[in-house]
Amino acid sequence: MIPDKTERVLELEARLLEFMEEHIYPNEARYYRETEELGPFAVQPIVEELKPIAKAAGLWNLFLPDSELGAGLKNVEYAPLCEIMGRSHLAPEVFNCSAPDTGNMETLVRYATPEQQERWLKPLLAGEIRSSFAMTEPDVASSDARNIQSEIRREGDEYVINGHKWYTTGATDPRCKLLIFMGKTDPSAETYRQQSMILLPKDTPGVTVKRSLPVFGFYAVPDRASEITFENVRVPVSSMLLGEGRGFEIAQGRLGPGRIHHCMRSIGLAERTLAKVCKRTSERVAFGKPISDQSVTRERIAEMRIMIEQCRLLTLYAAHKMDTVGNKEAKAEIAMIKVAVPKMVCQVVDWAIQAFGGGGTGNDFGLASAYATARIMRLVDGPDEVHRDQLARLELKKQAATNQTGGVGNWGPAVSSRALPPAE
Template sequence: MDFSYSDKVQELRKKLTEFMEAYIYPNEKIYRNQLNQQSDRFGSVPPIIEEIKQKAKAEGLWNLFLPDNEYGAGLTNLEYAPLCEIMGRSVVGPESFNCNAPDTGNMEVLVRYGSEKQKKEWLEPLLTGEIRSCFSMTEPDVASSDATNISTSIVKDGDEYVINGRKWWSSGAGDPRCKIAIVMGKTNPDAPRHEQQSMILVPMDTPGVKIERMVPVFGYDDAPHGHAEITFENVRVPAENIIWGEGKGFAIAQGRLGPGRIHHCMRLIGLAERALEDLCKRVQERETFGKKLSEQGVIQEWIANSRIEIEQARLLTLKAAYMMDTVGNKEAKTEIAMIKVVAPNMALRVLDRAIQAFGAAGVSDDFTLAYHWANARTLRIADGPDEVHRRQIAKLELKKYS
């Protein structure tokens, strides 16, 4: 396995790093201030983000996540990894380059499984950043870590489908630019277990679609993105809105979640790198009991352990990306599952040390650490909880000896 960066990737890393330093980091507080000044935090988007996005597009730093040359930058998963890591250093980063979840996963679904009409109507405006989207899979009334439990009904009625159900954690639905949802539900409860589910495109302005509330994460509302609870009551959409075909929902979900999971891990490594940088800078500026914090043995141990853990997680992420590129997502499922467990837990440990070094300031909103901790903790659940991934890893390991 060769994890060295090509000249193309090196150039993109340089451009991305310079862009982050010039436009992302200096505007993080401006973004937050503009958002907080709005009377309705979900009513509009801070103007600064659109300004940054136009700059990124002009510099060719756009849709880097898509390996498809027709729609994206044509990068492999391995090539994209260090770039996604850089973007993940800031909450504002991924969207600035049109590489933010859940839009990335939804665009990948449309590229791989969408009809030409679906691509024209929804993929193209997503690729240009004109609109945003959400993914409605998780439900409050069932254990959604097992996707076969999904109970929302999608019933054929002539040349339409009628959708009824309740979803939550539909991330992105709060954004006023969110125009389309990919909804997962059951079209045939009597089919084999993994062929009961389907995915369908539902425009957010369709009658019967109602956003009930935004669900906070550790007290953060994540405006204007938001994590919505949505009810679908007798929602009618054309039959042509079904993606790929009836009974393909579970297969689409598996195809969608592989890249989505590893992208989260790539971003988490960047987040952890920034936390370690913040920690190192802070402990060299502060003194307690007559000497700098950086001279305290326990602090040095935190720094050393953080560097070790970040490097371990990065190597496993790169191995998973390499395998996705060379043998496919299905064959790389063990490595994807492993990194999905490793990366959030690693990031949480590094962030926790940084928070501890910052003291009371670390748990405030004056710095990014508290929000990043909440985000990293959520990712031990999102896209499958640790326990589900560990279960899969164990089953695959045991299979070798059965």
């Protein structure tokens, strides 16, 4: 059973909604304009202006369950707050709750040494720097992380790093100072002990951010995707995270919360899109009546509401299960939402574009960038196909373990032989 919202969550929710109305929505046009004019290698001034206001309002680092470093909220408590932030591309970073920093900070909290935390975690928590996660590679199918070919080789008191990464979120940001890099330390080891993760300052010689990668033509919104090369990059052995061969272990610990955060934000995007559809179709007249009075529009609005509520409940259940039995035991539920939510948002935004007509294909109403956001969610942190495959294997294993028919079995002939006439 999903618990009710606590008084604290309700109070934070009210403050967050007020902040969105006062500071986020009125500044969205400026945010998109600055993003387009300044490009992906720059910082939007509006973001830096709003961050201290959010911090002063006590709406900072709400994602972090560690009560000493963050808000100390459970996943199911953070879910409605994250959803509200997801209604705007501008909001998450303003509250220091945006990817990939949230996942990287949680990684540092769980796996970094005190020295590593002092150097990297503290400035990230303060919003003074940003970070990236470098895993995906252009030359292999990175949906299977075992394919990763980048090399982390030890030479004395240093590691030498060589590799080629892309879709590394955030590396074009001038505030990005840290890369968490995944590569092979021992190709001869057991499969899941070959990979390691290492902390890499972005300004280390040999690190080159080659270009910004657009998502459906959008640079920086929804994603500051980047291509990077690493040529004989040297860092001290103290940069290794947790230990050699622990890369997959760290990845699993990092990706569970990251996936649910993506789904929470995506539900917020769908909710905002539905609100736009209702407003727009009520104001526009076609064939003698408001578009909202057309049966096809009403049917789609109803379906949007159903789909959003289904995904919200499934996401809250996954969050509750993560809180109560842990991320590993909730992996089936996490896989379900990672497939269901982006698919739902893609459909909601697609119907919204149809309702808005030609204007929906541009970005005057934010629908094109919303679709780009929704569509990329079907790939980030594992594509749909990987999650479906994992979910099917878990289901087959569960069904086999029960050793029960569950009402499924040989029901016999459709008509009893006793009812047949005798043979002549």
